[in-house]
Amino acid sequence: MNWKSFILGVAVGAIGGYAVKELISNKSDVSPETVLELVKKQFKQNGPISGSWIHMEAEPYKTQQIHYRVYKGGISRTNKGEDKQYEFIADATTGTVLEVRPFKNEFALKHNQ
Structure with missing residues (x-):
């Protein structure tokens, strides 16, 4: 040789x-637990949170013609005696939060009309 x-x-x-x-x-992927901790850390900068959750399986998501694999979850906080809930969507590969919006309970909206 x-x-x-x-x-x-x-x-x-x-x-x-x-x-x-x-x-x-x-x-x-970043673990869903790590993503949830990152999101909670960001939310805690604006006050205490009272609850949180995350789906453990990444799923496909498309926004503005870009395809991602994402985790979806939520954060609850109490502000001046009023409970507010937020949904978030985070990139499963990087953990970056792509979207946050107030949670709308469609079931409650339909039955309160």
Whole structure:
């Protein structure tokens, strides 16, 4: 066996291993628990929260022609005796919050009319 073949084999193996590592690390999601903790931390900057939840499975989501895999969840807070709930949508790959909106309970809206 000559040294050129050996060195070429080692180099190709190292480059291949690095490429596989990068592909695997780019495809992994942030855990839903981590995303929920990040969202709670951001909400706590504006006051205490009284509850939170998150769906444990990422799901497809499209906004402005961009496709994501997201976690959906919610945060509750009490402000001046009034309970307010918010829904959030966070990117499953990065944990970045894509959208926050007040929670609208459609069941309660239909029955209060």
